[in-house]
Each structure stands twice: as structure tokens, then as C-alpha cells.
Amino acid sequence: MKSHLLPEFYVERIESRCNKCGVCVKQCPWGVYSWDEEGKEILIDYTKCVGCQRCVIYCPNKALIVKPYEGSYRPNAYWTREVISDIKKQAEQGGVILIGTGSDKPYKVYFDHILLNASQVTNPSIDPLREPMELRTFIGRKPDRLEIDPDDFEIKTEITPNLVIETPIMFAGMSYGAISYNAFLSLAMASKEFGTKFCTGEGGLPKDMREEYGEVAIVQCASGRFGVDPEYLNCACAIEIKIGQGAKPGIGGHLPGEKVSKKISETRMIPEGTDALSPAPHHDIYSIEDLAMLIYALKEATDYEKPVFVKIAAVHNVAAIASGIVRAGADAIVIDGFRGGTGATPKVMRDHVGIPIEMAIAVVDQRLREEGIRHKCSIIASGGIRCSADVVKAIALGADAVYIGTAALIAMGCTMCQKCYTGKCSWGICTQDENLAKRLNPKVASKRLVNLLRAWSLEIKEMMGAMGINAIESLRGNREHLRGIGLEDWELRILGIKGAGEGYEYRGD
Amino acid sequence: MLKDPYLDGVRSVEELLGYVDFEDGTAIIDAKDLKHKELNDLMKECVLRGASRLILKNVCGQRYIGSRLFFNPPKRVEIEIYGTPGNDLGAFLAGHRIIVYGNAQDGVGNTMDDGEIVVHGRAGDVVAMCMRGGKIFIRDYVGYRCAIHMKGYKDKVPTLVIGQTAQDFLGEYMAGGRVIVLGIGIERHRCYYIGTGMHGGVMYIGGKVEKHQLGREVGVVEMDEEDWKFLEDVVKEYCKNFEMEGKEDEILGKKFSKLIPVSKRPYGRVYSY
Incomplete structure (x- = not known):
């Protein structure tokens, strides 16, 4: 034809x-x-x-x-x-039309309709170049209360495992299979160097990387359970149950047979050239109760030593779902907004399903606070974080940290041509062709990633300093530092922020 | 305050040692009124203290039995269970042998890596989901969605043997491994959607299965000599496990269908680029 x-x-x-x-x-x-x-x-x-x-x-x-x-x-x-x-x-x-990367449609970008605050006169700003500025973030469950021994000031309360990251930015799940070995390795190397973590996605963690990079790997357990073995779970710093993805909420994934090379087939445990099919649901999870069962199965398998994350796509009822996830025992919940990237998704799903990450964080944070369970679980915002200002806004809306995926790929060389699903990535990122993958030098690519993390971290400190905040903790959920512009009343209400020009409320008696 | 049904009220291992009788490398644990985590804590402690055989008595719904026993370097333990183990028995199992004298519940051998699970009775839904290696023998029947997305790679070939029959969605999304349904005492299997989305592995089903009970991605092929040889070995092992020696010929003396995927890429043609 x-x-x-x-x-x-x-x-x-x-x-x-x-x-x-x-x-x-x-x-x-x-x-x-x-x-x-x-x-x-x-x-x-x-x-x-x-x-x-x-x-x-x-x-x-x-x-x-x-x-x-x-x-x-x-x-x-x-x-x-x-x-x-x-x-x-x-x-x-x-x-079905296939496409790569996150949605490119001109929906309203709420990050671009939110402005940050700065201190003037009454609350002096802080110069981050001269004064200590804390970006270190702890991801995981916090205790209901702290008991301290009055004699030696030691904490008596048993603290459940938390991840420590030096900046509130981690690398989102991108599987070995979707991206090349070199790209995958670059993310691991950069995480280790900078003191953050990367998520393996659902393609497993190659055995030769486990010893050196296990400590910075958040290993994913998705519906296909590819590469999930006891050693994989135990070598990692955390485990992420992937329920959904912002670019394709509610559907599974098909890694096309062309991309299932020898090494991938070994890591995923499927024959070479076979489609790697991730079912849409986990077939052992049909309810919050079932989710709790998997969360604790993973905790059992790892001796209760690792935090367990649950990743969902931001959908209409996200707040209630998040509440259920916390009650199921998750240590962190990852919310992936509808701008979230992907190596391959039906275009119709990418462009028409889900809700913006800004709103999802705001409603989830609000709901968990109202229910008194916000401390039980960290919130990781994901899906379309483009710059340090997006990070700051996401945290002020209620997130503990963010995942970046697309931004990390762009740092390595991606130009957003959206052809990831073809496996022919000319930049050696989203391909399993050995000659193409060779184009990405992990040393150089990881340097670019470290540079990006450093640059964003410096900018975050600048913005915090301007607001008079010296610890990222004090920014979390601090919506008083946000103002909306060009937003309607319902949008401000959902985001839980005031419009530009509205001052602090008088709270006198 | 938010209650945690798994962790609230869990006692320390020291407090629980009274539940164990330790003798020459065998630990006998009375699981009566132990919580999920307590039983698994105790099992691990016993293995660390040198037990290579664990006998669990009065088991009543405790989950994840055996999941905690991952050791580096690896250790292999034999676990005997009396009673009814709870969901996710042997999930992520790292090479141990579990024998259940009784029925099992849902999720037996979920994402199991290696080892053996033998159930002297029936098992619930999602048996052998995403199983990666080892063997599971269920003497009687299993529930829905069993052997979903079983995998296999080179010498790691997971095997699920079911004595009687299974319910719908057996072997859905199957990517590798072997499922054998012996159909003992079953005239006609009543499950549907067998092997929907199957793209690897093989299933052998003894007894009558109609074409309309199979998923679209499944093909029926003739059994060859090698298949019969394999089945004979499986049946022999089955009979040995359940003390049914001598019944091999009777079990094999019926029609067996061999099911394999039509394509390694069942959904390769649904996309436009």
C-alpha cells in the first residue's frame, strides 16, 4: 500500500x-x-x-x-x-499507534502556573554558599512518636529502615531492556557517586552489577516479575512494587522481541527473541489486602531490612488509593503523573489517561495528613520533572523527593525524538543494538548525570535560601510558599495554594 | 492509631524460643498462636543455630513460610508442615524443600526461585505464579490463575505438577517452564482460558480438554516419545512423593494433550509505527 x-x-x-x-x-x-x-x-x-x-x-x-x-x-x-x-x-x-517518551500535548502545565516565595525584611533569606543548607532526605516510614532515653539521649524507638539520599532527586525506573546496558550502568554509577539511588525498572539487575551497585539500586517487582530472585531483592537498598506508570496507567508493557537480546533474556529469564509481556495487573493483587500481602512477602524475603515502595500512576481517585497503599504497609508511595515517560506505550494511553502530577501530590499529601498517616509513608513525585524549580514546587506541594527519568536521559544525550520503541536510538540510550549502545560511554554519561544533580541541587539551595529555609524538610508540604497564577478557584483549591497576591491569613484571636 | 495486622504485637525471637524443641539439627516448632512474622523469625533463628530440618506443627494460616530463608552462602533446609499453611507459602523460595501434610492456600511458590514444594492435599489460587525454578507437586487440585507467567531460562525450568485438575486461566502469559495436570479421577476438565497469552513453556494435560477451553495463543500438538518419557519421570516422582507407587500406569493410561504457544510473540502484530 x-x-x-x-x-x-x-x-x-x-x-x-x-x-x-x-x-x-x-x-x-x-x-x-x-x-x-x-x-x-x-x-x-x-x-x-x-x-x-x-x-x-x-x-x-x-x-x-x-x-x-x-x-x-x-x-x-x-x-x-x-x-x-x-x-x-x-x-x-x-x-495501535506506539510511541515513546511522555505526553507532548499542550495540557496546562501547573508547575508553570505556580510561583515561589522569597523572604524580604521580616524573615531574612539565607545565603547557601556560606551557610549550611540541608538537602539530605530520608525515604521511608517514620515512627508515630519518638521515645528518648533521658539519661544518654539515645533514641529508644525502633526506627524502620529508611533510604538516605543526599539530594531529593532519584532516577526513576527505567529497565535494562528498555534502555541499553551502558545507559543503565551510567545511572547506577551516577547514583553511587552523588549519593542518591536509581530504580532498576522491571527488567532485573544484571548479576555483574549487584555487588557494586546493589546498594544504590531500588529494585522493581512488577507484574511480569522479570529478574526477581531472592538475591536480587536482598542486594538492593529498597524494593519497588510497580502497579502503574504515568505514561500508560492500567495497562501492561510489551518489550518487543527484537529488544530481547542474549543478556536481556538472561536477566529477565525468558528466551531470546520472545516478547517480554508484563501483564496489566499483578495477578496476585486484586485488592489493597492483596497488595499488603505482597508488600509483606517482600519484607519477609528481605528480613524486614529494606523499605518497600509502591508505584502507581496518578489517576482520578489517587488520594483514596494512596491511603490504601499506606495502610497496606508501604514505606513510600511513588506517584507517576500523566506526563511520565516511557520507552513504548500506546499513544492513546499516553495522551489521554491520568492526571497531572502537581494535583496528584497535593491531594495525596492532603488526604494522608487529614487521616493522620502522612508520616507512615514518603511520597515520591514522578512524571515530567524538568528542572530544579519543578523539584522545589513538587516538594512544597507535599512530596518528599522526586524521581527523574526523561531529564536524566536528556542529560545523557536523548533529544526526545520519541522513537524509543523502535530500538534504534541513535544516542545509544534506548537500544539493544551493540553498535549503537557503544556510542554511550558510561564514564561520560555518568559525569553528565552527576553534573545535572549537582546543578539542580545548587539551584534548590538557592531557592530555599531565598525563602529563608535551610532544610528541605521544612519545605515539604509548605504550600504557604506557593502562589498560583492564571489558575481558577477549583484549581487553587485542589492544589491547596493561594492565588498570587494573597498574603498570609491573619490568625489572631 | 493505624493498626498493622502483620507487625503489631509481634514478640521478639527470645520470647518465642519456648515454642521450639531442638534436637540433632531438627527443630520442632509449635506454630499454634504464632503470627506470620513470629513463625518466620523463629524458623530463621533455628536455621542460624544449625537446624537443617524444621518440623512445624499446628500451622494455621501463617503466611510466607520459607520466604525468609535466604542465606549467602546458600543453605538448604527441609521443612515439614502439619496443618494448613497460609498464603504465599514458599514465596521467593531459595532452594528449600517444603512438604505440607494438609492443604495449602493461595500463592504457593509465588515467584519461587528454586527448591521443591510438595502438598499432600489441594492448593488455592495463583499457585506457581511467575515461578522461576524448582518443582511444585500438588496431590489434588488447584484453584484459579495457576502458573501465570512461569518463566524458564536454560537449565532453570520450573515444573508444576497437579494431580487432579485446575480452574480457569491455567498458564496464562506463560513464558517458560512446564505444567503437568495429571487428571487423576477427572473425566473432563472444566477450566477455561487455558494458556491465554502463552508465549513460552509447555503444558501437558491428562484427560479431556476441548479446543474452546484453550486460549487463542495455544496450540495442541501430538505427544512424541520424548514427551512420554518426560511424563513417565514426572508421574514416577509424583507417585513417590504421595506414596502411590504402582499407580503409574493407571495415571498414564489416558489421553494427554500437549499444549505449546503458537508464537513467541503473540501480540507482535497489534501495533502501528
């Missing part, structure tokens, strides 16, 4: 700069560039271009420009080019 799809990108070559070195031919895994029969000219088939910009960055002569294809249909605000293209694609192939 002839394809009626328009090209997505156009490749322009500045002929005067090009010396036909052929780097572009080597770098492009999509087949845009090729030598002609005589090996003299480089041909360009821009219809295959996905806009990953690999060739542009690596062209030694800066001779290439890759830009969106300008030609389009008659402008139409309703039947947009994307809508038309999707229909044509499905008419030609008859399937």
Missing part, C-alpha cells in the same frame, strides 16, 4: 561546508544517508528522518540542518496535522 504520510523532518545540507566525509552515513541508524553506487556522493532520504539531531551534532563540518518538514496540509485547528497523520497511519497498518 502506498503510504500517504507526509515527511516529518527535512534535512538541509550546506553544500559548501560538506566534504563528504561520511560521518552522517555512519551516525544515522534510520537510513537517511547513503552512498551512491559509485561511492562518491551522499544521498539524503529525508522521509526517514526522525529529528534525533545525531548527524547535526557529529557532522565535523557543521554542514547539516535538520528541521521540521515545512510543507503541510491546509491549516486546521481541529483536524491538525498530527490527527490526520495518525488516521492515515492506522488506515495503512491497522494497529
Whole structure:
């Protein structure tokens, strides 16, 4: 069938700069560039271009420009080019449209409608460069009360295990399988160097990484239970039960057979070339009671030494679900907003299911406080955290820490071309092709990740200092430091914040 | 204050040692009125004190029996259970042998890694879910959703043997391993959706199973010599476990269907790119 799809990108070559070195031919895994029969000219088939910009960055002569294809249909605000293209694609192939990364739709971004406070006169700001500023965060259950021995001031209360992270930012679950070994290793290396943790996603933790990186690995136990063995659970610093994911709430995952290489098949324990199917539900969890059973099964299997997280997608009834999760015994709850990323999801799920992370954190924090169980469980916000200001806003709305996934991938090289599901990532991140994966040097990539964490941490300290806050704990759920702009009453109510210009309430008698 | 049904009121191991009789590497634990965690704490303590055989008496619904026993370097323990163990018996099991003299509840061998579980009776739902290795023998029948997403890799081939029959969704999403339903005393199996989404492994079912009881992703193939040889070994082991020696030929003397997945990629064609 002839394809009626328009090209997505156009490749322009500045002929005067090009010396036909052929780097572009080597770098492009999509087949845009090729030598002609005589090996003299480089041909360009821009219809295959996905806009990953690999060739542009690596062209030694800066001779290439890759830009969106300008030609389009008659402008139409309703039947947009994307809508038309999707229909044509499905008419030609008859399937569910797959896509990578988080939703790119122009829903309102609440982070961008929230402003932070700063101290002026009455509460002096703090200079983080000269004064101590505490970002260290403890993830896990806190006791109902602390008993202290009055003689030696030792804490008598038994404290359940907590994770200690040096900045309230961890790396979100991205499985070995979805991402390459090198990308996976880079996340582990950066976590260890900076003093934070990374989540393995549901693809297991390769045996050769367990000894060195187990202590920084939050190992996931998802519906497919891939790579879950007693050693995997016991070598980790925490365990995460994955119920749902922001990019695809309520559905399972299919790692396509093409990506199931030898090493992946070994880690996941499935034959090479087989689809790795994660069922939509855990088949042993049909209720909060059942969830409690798995939480405690994991605690039993690890001698009650590790905190157990439960990760859910932010959906309409998230607050009540979160309350159930805390009551089921989780030490931390991870909430993944509808902007959350993915290696592959049906586009229709990614773009139409779930709620924004900002609202989800606010309502969950509020609900748990009202029920007096907020201290039982840490809240980790995930799904579309783009910068340090998003981190600060998420924490002020009620989170203990955040997970970053997409931002970490971008730090390593990702350009958000959204073709993760093809396994042809030209940046060596989302691929199992050995030649492509080699492009990512774990030493360099982990350095980029550490730099990002350092930069964000410094910025967070600056923002906290400006607010007159010297410990991240004092920011958590501190919504008095947030003001909404361009939001309606119901939005302010859900977020639990005042509008810009509204001062502190008078609380006199 | 929020009550924790698993942890509230759990006594320390020292307080519980009175429940144990220790003799020559065998620990006899009276599980009467022990909580889930208390029993598992005690079991671990006994193994650390040198027990290689644990006999649990008066077991009544305690969960996760055997899950805690992960040791590095590995130790193998034999566990005998009298009574009814609770859910998730042998979940994540790391190579031990568990024998149950009685029925078992849901989740037997959940994500079990290695070892053996022998149940002299029936078991509940989700038996052998995501099992990765070892063997499970259930003398009688099992409930719904058993052997879901069993896996296998190279020499790790989990095996689930069921004496009589199973309920719906047997072997759903199965990715590896072997399920054997012997159909003892069963004229016709009544379960549906057998092997829905199956993409690896193999099932042998003794007795009558109609095509409409199978998932769409399952194919029925003829048994060859190797299959019969394998079944003979399994039945022999089954009979030995349950003291039914001599009944092998009777058990094998019926029609067996061999079920395998039609494709390694059952859902490869539902996507557009």
C-alpha cells in the first residue's frame, strides 16, 4: 500500500561546508544517508528522518540542518496535522499507534502556573554558599512518636529502615531492556557517586552489577516479575512494587522481541527473541489486602531490612488509593503523573489517561495528613520533572523527593525524538543494538548525570535560601510558599495554594 | 492509631524460643498462636543455630513460610508442615524443600526461585505464579490463575505438577517452564482460558480438554516419545512423593494433550509505527 504520510523532518545540507566525509552515513541508524553506487556522493532520504539531531551534532563540518518538514496540509485547528497523520497511519497498518517518551500535548502545565516565595525584611533569606543548607532526605516510614532515653539521649524507638539520599532527586525506573546496558550502568554509577539511588525498572539487575551497585539500586517487582530472585531483592537498598506508570496507567508493557537480546533474556529469564509481556495487573493483587500481602512477602524475603515502595500512576481517585497503599504497609508511595515517560506505550494511553502530577501530590499529601498517616509513608513525585524549580514546587506541594527519568536521559544525550520503541536510538540510550549502545560511554554519561544533580541541587539551595529555609524538610508540604497564577478557584483549591497576591491569613484571636 | 495486622504485637525471637524443641539439627516448632512474622523469625533463628530440618506443627494460616530463608552462602533446609499453611507459602523460595501434610492456600511458590514444594492435599489460587525454578507437586487440585507467567531460562525450568485438575486461566502469559495436570479421577476438565497469552513453556494435560477451553495463543500438538518419557519421570516422582507407587500406569493410561504457544510473540502484530 502506498503510504500517504507526509515527511516529518527535512534535512538541509550546506553544500559548501560538506566534504563528504561520511560521518552522517555512519551516525544515522534510520537510513537517511547513503552512498551512491559509485561511492562518491551522499544521498539524503529525508522521509526517514526522525529529528534525533545525531548527524547535526557529529557532522565535523557543521554542514547539516535538520528541521521540521515545512510543507503541510491546509491549516486546521481541529483536524491538525498530527490527527490526520495518525488516521492515515492506522488506515495503512491497522494497529495501535506506539510511541515513546511522555505526553507532548499542550495540557496546562501547573508547575508553570505556580510561583515561589522569597523572604524580604521580616524573615531574612539565607545565603547557601556560606551557610549550611540541608538537602539530605530520608525515604521511608517514620515512627508515630519518638521515645528518648533521658539519661544518654539515645533514641529508644525502633526506627524502620529508611533510604538516605543526599539530594531529593532519584532516577526513576527505567529497565535494562528498555534502555541499553551502558545507559543503565551510567545511572547506577551516577547514583553511587552523588549519593542518591536509581530504580532498576522491571527488567532485573544484571548479576555483574549487584555487588557494586546493589546498594544504590531500588529494585522493581512488577507484574511480569522479570529478574526477581531472592538475591536480587536482598542486594538492593529498597524494593519497588510497580502497579502503574504515568505514561500508560492500567495497562501492561510489551518489550518487543527484537529488544530481547542474549543478556536481556538472561536477566529477565525468558528466551531470546520472545516478547517480554508484563501483564496489566499483578495477578496476585486484586485488592489493597492483596497488595499488603505482597508488600509483606517482600519484607519477609528481605528480613524486614529494606523499605518497600509502591508505584502507581496518578489517576482520578489517587488520594483514596494512596491511603490504601499506606495502610497496606508501604514505606513510600511513588506517584507517576500523566506526563511520565516511557520507552513504548500506546499513544492513546499516553495522551489521554491520568492526571497531572502537581494535583496528584497535593491531594495525596492532603488526604494522608487529614487521616493522620502522612508520616507512615514518603511520597515520591514522578512524571515530567524538568528542572530544579519543578523539584522545589513538587516538594512544597507535599512530596518528599522526586524521581527523574526523561531529564536524566536528556542529560545523557536523548533529544526526545520519541522513537524509543523502535530500538534504534541513535544516542545509544534506548537500544539493544551493540553498535549503537557503544556510542554511550558510561564514564561520560555518568559525569553528565552527576553534573545535572549537582546543578539542580545548587539551584534548590538557592531557592530555599531565598525563602529563608535551610532544610528541605521544612519545605515539604509548605504550600504557604506557593502562589498560583492564571489558575481558577477549583484549581487553587485542589492544589491547596493561594492565588498570587494573597498574603498570609491573619490568625489572631 | 493505624493498626498493622502483620507487625503489631509481634514478640521478639527470645520470647518465642519456648515454642521450639531442638534436637540433632531438627527443630520442632509449635506454630499454634504464632503470627506470620513470629513463625518466620523463629524458623530463621533455628536455621542460624544449625537446624537443617524444621518440623512445624499446628500451622494455621501463617503466611510466607520459607520466604525468609535466604542465606549467602546458600543453605538448604527441609521443612515439614502439619496443618494448613497460609498464603504465599514458599514465596521467593531459595532452594528449600517444603512438604505440607494438609492443604495449602493461595500463592504457593509465588515467584519461587528454586527448591521443591510438595502438598499432600489441594492448593488455592495463583499457585506457581511467575515461578522461576524448582518443582511444585500438588496431590489434588488447584484453584484459579495457576502458573501465570512461569518463566524458564536454560537449565532453570520450573515444573508444576497437579494431580487432579485446575480452574480457569491455567498458564496464562506463560513464558517458560512446564505444567503437568495429571487428571487423576477427572473425566473432563472444566477450566477455561487455558494458556491465554502463552508465549513460552509447555503444558501437558491428562484427560479431556476441548479446543474452546484453550486460549487463542495455544496450540495442541501430538505427544512424541520424548514427551512420554518426560511424563513417565514426572508421574514416577509424583507417585513417590504421595506414596502411590504402582499407580503409574493407571495415571498414564489416558489421553494427554500437549499444549505449546503458537508464537513467541503473540501480540507482535497489534501495533502501528
